[in-house]
Amino acid sequence: MAHFPNGTRRRLLGALAATPLLGPAIGLAQSRPATRAIPSSGEALPLVGLGSWITFNVGNDRVARDASTEVMRAFFQAGGRLIDSSPMYGSAQDVIGYGLRKLGRPTNLFAADKVWIADGDEGRAQIETSRRLWGIPRFDLMQVHNLLSWQAHLPTLFAMKAAGQLRYVGITTSHGRRHDDMEQVMASQPIDFVQFTYNLIDREAEQRLLPLARERGIAVIVNRPFQQGALLDRLGRRPLPSWAAEIDCTSWAQFALKFVISHPAVTCAIPATTRVDHVRENLGAAAGRLPDQALRSRMAAFVARL
Amino acid sequence: MSEWWTYGPRDLLLFSSRTYYRLFELYNLEWWPLQLAALAFGVAMLGLWRHGGDRAGRAIAVILAVGWLWVGWAFHAQRYASINLAAAYFAWAFAVQALLLLWLGGVRGQLAPTQAARLHRRAGLGLLLFSVLAFPLMTPLLGRGWTQAEVFGMAPDPTALATLGILLVTGRTPAWVLFPIPVAWCLVSGSTLWAMDAPDFALVPLAALLAVGLAVVGRLTGSFRQVWGRRPK
Numbered sequence: 001m002a003h004f005p006n007g008t009r010r011r012l013l014g015a016l017a018a019t020p021l022l023g024p025a026i027g028l029a030q031s032r033p034a035t036r037a038i039p040s041s042g043e044a045l046p047l048v049g050l051g052s053w054i055t056f057n058v059g060n061d062r063v064a065r066d067a068s069t070e071v072m073r074a075f076f077q078a079g080g081r082l083i084d085s086s087p088m089y090g091s092a093q094d095v096i097g098y099g100l101r102k103l104g105r106p107t108n109l110f111a112a113d114k115v116w117i118a119d120g121d122e123g124r125a126q127i128e129t130s131r132r133l134w135g136i137p138r139f140d141l142m143q144v145h146n147l148l149s150w151q152a153h154l155p156t157l158f159a160m161k162a163a164g165q166l167r168y169v170g171i172t173t174s175h176g177r178r179h180d181d182m183e184q185v186m187a188s189q190p191i192d193f194v195q196f197t198y199n200l201i202d203r204e205a206e207q208r209l210l211p212l213a214r215e216r217g218i219a220v221i222v223n224r225p226f227q228q229g230a231l232l233d234r235l236g237r238r239p240l241p242s243w244a245a246e247i248d249c250t251s252w253a254q255f256a257l258k259f260v261i262s263h264p265a266v267t268c269a270i271p272a273t274t275r276v277d278h279v280r281e282n283l284g285a286a287a288g289r290l291p292d293q294a295l296r297s298r299m300a301a302f303v304a305r306l
Numbered sequence: 307m308s309e310w311w312t313y314g315p316r317d318l319l320l321f322s323s324r325t326y327y328r329l330f331e332l333y334n335l336e337w338w339p340l341q342l343a344a345l346a347f348g349v350a351m352l353g354l355w356r357h358g359g360d361r362a363g364r365a366i367a368v369i370l371a372v373g374w375l376w377v378g379w380a381f382h383a384q385r386y387a388s389i390n391l392a393a394a395y396f397a398w399a400f401a402v403q404a405l406l407l408l409w410l411g412g413v414r415g416q417l418a419p420t421q422a423a424r425l426h427r428r429a430g431l432g433l434l435l436f437s438v439l440a441f442p443l444m445t446p447l448l449g450r451g452w453t454q455a456e457v458f459g460m461a462p463d464p465t466a467l468a469t470l471g472i473l474l475v476t477g478r479t480p481a482w483v484l485f486p487i488p489v490a491w492c493l494v495s496g497s498t499l500w501a502m503d504a505p506d507f508a509l510v511p512l513a514a515l516l517a518v519g520l521a522v523v524g525r526l527t528g529s530f531r532q533v534w535g536r537r538p539k
Binding site for chain 1: 317319320321322324325328329332385388389390391
């Protein structure tokens with residue numbers, strides 16, 4: 001199997017990728033989202049992606065499917081690449097496939113999906129079903145959803161990667177669950193990506209997972225950056241602090257996203273939305289200045305006091 | 307799913323409230339004007355209950371069974387399954403309830419309206435009126451359009467509540483096996499609405515639990531009276 005070693009190259013690539021963010025928060029707002037390298041390959045990925053949990057599960061509603069397509073169109077126009085889904089998300093995969101067909105199959109898509117089935121022998125069939133729903137030749141990233149039967153699925157995913165049927169392999173969890181198991185997999189398996197929850201409130205990942213990801217050269221996808229909207233509901237009752245302008249924040253959503261993506265171990269955050277203006281706003285969070293460590297601490301302390 | 311006990315309804319909700327109510331809108335538009343026929347059957351059920359007798363009970367059972375079967379197929383399997391992975395199981399449960407209604411009510415005649423206690427008659431009639439007539443009227447009161455109305459015989463909540471209403475007025479020995487699926491559905495529906503922060507989330511589960519409570523109390527009271535009636539004079 002053609003895996004990158006978890007050694008010097010990964011650490012070097014990870015360090016190079018994180019370097020711009022370790023400096024002071026300076027510079028003018030950019031029109032395109034900043035990128036960070038996937039440690040195992042060096043491939044650049046925009047810091048903000050697009051999740052599909054709940055938002056793209058609209059069933060057969062043609063109006064809602066078209067609205068989802070417009071969200072995807074705005075996402076790609078703003079420089080986005082990574083779209084993430086799962087067989088667990090109802091009709092989301094089908095809706096993504098519908099949108100991609102209408103948009104003429106954008107070539108800059110980074111397709112991330114998951115395998116979510118208890119029986120390891122059924123993994124390949126489920127991945128093939130997902131691929132057909134997306135209508136793409138292959139997935140860029142396939143992750144084991146919520147670590148379900150990861151012992152059975154990972155050998156399959158590594159074999160598919162070696163055969164060129166996938167580009168990257170990962171594991172996921174959310175809501176802060178099973179961090180011990182995730183740590184074990186990160187330490188023992190040659191995976192390319194991990195995905196877990198991290199935001200201004202849920203910061204447990206800072207203790208072990210994020211440092212381990214840097215150490216092992218594993219790319220990090222962050223889900224629930226807004227706590228599924230609860231964080232923004234809470235923050236939205238107050239005005240944005242004036243010092244948020246120092247990092248080009250124009251909204252609480254950008255405030256929350258900039259906190260997440262400015263962590264040097266984070267490769268991409270995947271907020272989900274049903275609105276075109278929100279997807280542009282989210283991508284905008286990766287286009288301006290990012291907070292340095294001092295400002296990150298100030299952001300976290302500010303939110304903790306609310 | 308590991309650590310399943312740590313997941314709540316909000317973690318398991320796969321769709322937004324907007325998508326959920328659009329489901330009813332598209333469903334209603336697809337089958338219009340079948341809603342009028344469903345309402346007519348609901349009103350007819352009220353008339354049959356007033357009329358009373360064995361044949362009326364069998365007719366009520368058939369109306370309810372058709373409603374459960376229709377909701378299982380047309381709503382759960384054809385519509386809800388597109389956004390909820392569990393809807394296929396709901397469809398099967400609704401089909402089972404339809405078969406139970408046909409067997410126990412249509413064939414064995416266990417749904418014949420009898421002289422239930424006054425409280426049970428009133429509660430049963432109240433549930434019937436609420437589910438058949440008031441339920442669709444609630445839609446605009448909750449800020450949604452008429453096209454999203456939930457109609458007896460077509461939508462699961464009013465169909466389940468109407469069934470519980472009928473079970474309350476079928477005497478002191480209700481067919482207990484007909485309770486679990488409607489009650490379970492009402493609890494599932496209530497938890498779904500709760501997860502969506504719907505203001506009316508408690509309505510259907512509370513109505514279902516009230517029906518069960520009254521049925522149990524009625525049964526206990528009946529047994530109590532029987533025991534006292536046999537006491538030596």
